[in-house]
Amino acid sequence: MRILILGGTAFLSAATARQALERGHQVTCLARGTTARPPEGAMWVRGDRDGGPEAYEPISDQDWDAVIDVAMQPGQVRHALEALSGRTAHWTFVSTISVYADDSVPAQDESARLHEPLAGDRFTEMTDYGPAKVACENAVRAAVGERAHVCRAGLIAGPGDRSDRVGYWPARFARGIGTDDRVLVPAVDDDTQLVDVDDLASWLLDAAERGVAGTFNATGEPTPLPQVLGLAVRVAGHRGRTIAVDPQFLADHGVGYWAGPDSLPLWVPGGEPGFGSRSIASAREHGLRLRPLEETLARVLDYERSLGLDRDRWAGLGPATEQQVLAAWREASDLSS
Structure with missing residues (x-):
């Protein structure tokens, strides 16, 4: 062609x-x-x-x-x-x-x-x-x-992604693999959807070769955010703890969501359960094939390592900000206990 x-x-x-x-x-x-x-x-x-x-x-x-x-x-x-x-x-x-x-x-x-x-x-x-x-x-x-x-x-992940929305998480877990490392995560269980860049590219070409026409949602299967983060922990070999913090507390302390500086990516505030759970049934029926999410996250981590785990980022929390919020959360938890 x-x-x-x-x-x-x-x-x-x-x-x-x-x-x-x-x-x-x-x-x-x-x-x-x-x-x-x-x-x-x-x-x-x-x-x-x-x-x-x-x-x-x-x-x-x-x-x-x-x-x-x-x-x-x-x-x-x-x-x-x-x-x-x-x-x-x-x-x-x-x-x-x-x-x-x-x-x-x-x-x-x-x-x-x-x-x-x-x-x-x-x-x-x-x-x-x-x-x-x-x-x-x-x-x-x-x-x-x-x-x-x-x-x-949907949200595309894999080698070449410089948005940091997906890459932040495996990179963060890989940055501190010791047992004393504590990683701040949002206390939410909403679904999110990721599609591997090479799976999406393959679908575009398959559709062009076969003359597939119409409108299709093409993203990953809806997956609860804690499961996604658990897979990121696994591929990174992280042995520390994750500290789940209330979203309102995060907002009160200047932590954003989804993307941008001082944010925790891949989630949005409550009231939007459809954001990460679009139906992909039609694309699946027409040939969209998806690799396991763990494989995509491993590819993401390899790419992040090639860029440098400690680099400045477009999305995610810097180490100093993360520690400040964790300290405030510990203090608030101690006062309420």
């Missing part, structure tokens, strides 16, 4: 390009390449999608068996469709489960209510991320109709 990947230099798009080459496909990547190059063997077309329709001129006269797009900005998606959709047999757009407007009900499928689409071509605030992806989805369906595969991905 002749596959065009709009991207191909980072994380999911890079993993997809590598796997496509391994399968023997002809792969072209349209990307700026400011931080990384496409995998060896792919044809690289330099292009800045923020520059408008002109970015696609070098390839707009070619026919494609499949296009795979991971963009977030509606304007970029619309310009790509205008330039390429008429000469493309199958179009994959990687969306997100953040398109859903209601996270209060667990196990909802792809028919659940969505955010209103973003009206403009570009978003700047993360609160508009979901609405922007809805606008992208709508543009894809309007342009390619039954040739569209809309893949609503």
